[in-house]
Amino acid sequence: MPDFLKSYKQFTTSYYVTDGLRITAAIMIPIIISAYIGNIPMGVVIALGALCINVCDSPGPLHHRVNGMLISIALVFAISLITGFSANHHWLLAIELLIFSFIFSMAGIYGARATSIGIAALLIMILNIDDNYDTKKLVLHSLFILIGGCWYFLWSVLLNRLRPYKLAQQAIGDSILSIAKYMQVKASLYSKNVNYDESYTALIERQVKLHTKQDLVREILFKTRSIVKDSTHKGRTLLAIFNDSVDLFEQVMTSQQDYKMLHAKIDDEVLAEFEKTILAIAFELENIGVAMQEGKKSYPDALTEQTIKELEIYFDYYRKESADASNIEEITSLRHVLENIQDIYSSVLIMHRYTAYDPNFTASVESELDYNKFVSNTQINPRLFFENLNVHSNIFRHSIRVSLTLFIGYISLKLLPIGHDYWILLTILVILKPAYSLTKKRNMNRLFGTVIGVGVGALLLYFIKSPLVLLVIMVVVMAGAYSFIRINYFPAVILMTIYLLISFYLLQVDNFNKLISDRIIDTLIGSALAFVATLLIPPRWEREQMDTLVQNATRANANYFELVSKKIAGGAIDEMQYKLLRKEAYVAMANLSDAFQRMLSEPQSQQENSVQTYSLVVFNHLLLSHVSTLSSYNSYQLKDKTTQFLPVIKNILAHLKNEHVEITSDGKPVMPELIKRSELAIAESHTEEERSFLTKVSDQFIYIQKIALDINKLILRSTVA
Numbered sequence: 001m002p003d004f005l006k007s008y009k010q011f012t013t014s015y016y017v018t019d020g021l022r023i024t025a026a027i028m029i030p031i032i033i034s035a036y037i038g039n040i041p042m043g044v045v046i047a048l049g050a051l052c053i054n055v056c057d058s059p060g061p062l063h064h065r066v067n068g069m070l071i072s073i074a075l076v077f078a079i080s081l082i083t084g085f086s087a088n089h090h091w092l093l094a095i096e097l098l099i100f101s102f103i104f105s106m107a108g109i110y111g112a113r114a115t116s117i118g119i120a121a122l123l124i125m126i127l128n129i130d131d132n133y134d135t136k137k138l139v140l141h142s143l144f145i146l147i148g149g150c151w152y153f154l155w156s157v158l159l160n161r162l163r164p165y166k167l168a169q170q171a172i173g174d175s176i177l178s179i180a181k182y183m184q185v186k187a188s189l190y191s192k193n194v195n196y197d198e199s200y201t202a203l204i205e206r207q208v209k210l211h212t213k214q215d216l217v218r219e220i221l222f223k224t225r226s227i228v229k230d231s232t233h234k235g236r237t238l239l240a241i242f243n244d245s246v247d248l249f250e251q252v253m254t255s256q257q258d259y260k261m262l263h264a265k266i267d268d269e270v271l272a273e274f275e276k277t278i279l280a281i282a283f284e285l286e287n288i289g290v291a292m293q294e295g296k297k298s299y300p301d302a303l304t305e306q307t308i309k310e311l312e313i314y315f316d317y318y319r320k321e322s323a324d325a326s327n328i329e330e331i332t333s334l335r336h337v338l339e340n341i342q343d344i345y346s347s348v349l350i351m352h353r354y355t356a357y358d359p360n361f362t363a364s365v366e367s368e369l370d371y372n373k374f375v376s377n378t379q380i381n382p383r384l385f386f387e388n389l390n391v392h393s394n395i396f397r398h399s400i401r402v403s404l405t406l407f408i409g410y411i412s413l414k415l416l417p418i419g420h421d422y423w424i425l426l427t428i429l430v431i432l433k434p435a436y437s438l439t440k441k442r443n444m445n446r447l448f449g450t451v452i453g454v455g456v457g458a459l460l461l462y463f464i465k466s467p468l469v470l471l472v473i474m475v476v477v478m479a480g481a482y483s484f485i486r487i488n489y490f491p492a493v494i495l496m497t498i499y500l501l502i503s504f505y506l507l508q509v510d511n512f513n514k515l516i517s518d519r520i521i522d523t524l525i526g527s528a529l530a531f532v533a534t535l536l537i538p539p540r541w542e543r544e545q546m547d548t549l550v551q552n553a554t555r556a557n558a559n560y561f562e563l564v565s566k567k568i569a570g571g572a573i574d575e576m577q578y579k580l581l582r583k584e585a586y587v588a589m590a591n592l593s594d595a596f597q598r599m600l601s602e603p604q605s606q607q608e609n610s611v612q613t614y615s616l617v618v619f620n621h622l623l624l625s626h627v628s629t630l631s632s633y634n635s636y637q638l639k640d641k642t643t644q645f646l647p648v649i650k651n652i653l654a655h656l657k658n659e660h661v662e663i664t665s666d667g668k669p670v671m672p673e674l675i676k677r678s679e680l681a682i683a684e685s686h687t688e689e690e691r692s693f694l695t696k697v698s699d700q701f702i703y704i705q706k707i708a709l710d711i712n713k714l715i716l717r718s719t720v721a
């Protein structure tokens with residue numbers, strides 16, 4: 001399938017499009033009904049109420065969505081009344097805007113859903129800020145907004161009741177697609193003309209996105225009683241396929257190798273075959289991901305199995321013909337990669353079977369895990385609000401920045417002859433984010449997206465005169481705008497501008513040409529105010545927390561390595577503890593990588609030690625990959641051999657935990673001791689199977705110790721500097 005068509009299918013079956021269609025229907029149905037009865041303004045206000053409540057209806061457990069929407073409905077109704085009663089007193093409205101914007105922005109300390117509730121309240125305040133009604137009309141206006149909020153709530157809950165597992169299926173499918181994309185980048189490391197820096201940067205970016213998507217799945221699955229507690233057949237299947245996908249991602253990470261050495265010692269044709277095979281498996285995962293999003297069964301592609309068999313034959317021939325003392329280690333490494341590919345494909349075949357939701361296949365799928373330990377619980381503690389009322393809190397800085405910018409924006413627009421006041425304030429609200437990089441990106445997207453959207457919208461209105469055709473186009477671009485808004489703001493702004501222009505045109509708004517120019521001018525003013533505010537009241541720069549994030553990632557990797565090493569040395573480990581430590585290592589790594597990516601978008605003056613930080617990010621990623629590889633060696637219990645590695649394990653942990661490290665008389669780490677112990681353990685092995693296993697273990701310990709030493713050196717250098 002061509003890449004475009006494949007990407008199109010992945011997107012159209014995702015929950016992003018489902019969200020877009022849901023909100024489009026929620027907006028259009030009241031408008032169509034009100035047009036039928038001859039009262040379009042009423043339908044527009046009801047649709048406005050539905051739009052505001054949609055803001056807080058982000059993917060998650062149903063009871064969280066329900067609670068968020070109910071709170072928003074009450075809050076939006078109250079703010080609508082307060083704004084209306086203050087409309088004749090601009091000074092009072094300015095003060096209310098200042099206070100409410102600060103309080104609702106501070107709600108971000110309680111999580112993303114609390115943030116969206118605050119945005120919904122500010123949104124209705126800004127959209128009503130120009131309205132001036134008498135008391136009767138104001139109450140009626142607010143009641144229509146309330147009706148719109150209730151309508152959206154019932155609509156959203158009804159759709160969920162009709163398809164209670166759909167969101168979970170789509171979220172799992174999306175996370176599986178992210179694993180496929182990670183594998184595709186991994187495959188590029190076997191390419192002849194690979195750029196290592198670009199590939200590792202892409203791997204780190206993919207891991208951050210994957211973590212975000214897996215975290216969403218955990219929220220949906222592990223906090224939904226009907227899935228975790230009631231143990232329905234479909235619920236068990238969803239849990240099984242997600243748990244297997246997490247294990248599969250660990251398997252993918254276990255294929256970490258010294259790629260530069262492979263390219264130096266192995267023929268490019270051989271590595272190209274490995275790249276082709278990995279891409280074939282990634283394609284299988286894409287099929288599974290799309291099938292999960294569609295709720296259909298996926299089927300294995302016979303070509304993938306054939307490709308793997310061809311690789312086995314090709315590799316065995318190459319090993320017999322080309323193996324010698326100069327490349328035996330690299331050929332052995334590739335043998336391990338081939339075994340890993342076979343294991344991954346076996347897992348992929350199982351995931352294919354899960355998509356059929358066959359009761360006979362999933363009947364035995366049970367888990368003793370306490371899923372509550374894998375998700376975080378945010379409690380609404382008032383003390384947390386007051387603890388963050390200081391300049392060291394980033395959310396406090398953000399709240400001050402939002403409230404002052406909206407306040408100044410409102411005062412300015414009252415002094416200037418501007419046609420649509422709320423567009424300036426709306427631009428400020430959607431652009432300003434707690435992180436500098438996100439604000440910068442949003443600002444550019446909003447600015448250029450609006451200009452492009454106005455241009456495209458004007459062309460459509462110039463060439464198309466049929467109201468029916470324009471209405472159809474408006475509905476399509478509206479659905480597109482709300483589908484993109486959670487994943488890519490730039491196309492969302494373009495589409496949203498187009499549908500707003502068409503809607504104003506169809507409503508026969510006076511001075512339509514002036515409306516177009518106002519849209520651009522107001523966006524420019526709002527963007528400029530947001531930009532200046534970010535410079536005058538800057539957020540906490542990412543470099544300020546980078547040391548802490550590096551330490552957290554290294555510590556999490558050390559804890560993960562310590563438990564894995566215990567297993568390798570013959571000790572028993574608890575599955576719950578293992579999976580928790582693995583998740584903590586992935587989360588810490590994703591947090592570090594995400595912060596570093598944001599730092600690169602900040603001013604150059606704030607990118608202190610960026611090269612060194614990049615090295616620490618890459619080394620921690622490599623460390624996590626090699627520890628994951630080590631964790632996969634669990635099929636042997638050679639305690640009498642593997643216990644010889646205990647001093648080495650202790651030394652590696654000392655490096656990672658920055659403790660006292662044993663050194664030799666010449667001042668160097670005990671790497672020679674590791675090699676000596678490895679050779680001794682391998683020499684004492686009685687079978688080829690034992691020697692192969694111990695060689696693999698020894699190789700990973702050597703890799704890990706080198707990386708631990710490099711991390712330790714960089715951290716010490718940073719401390720001295």
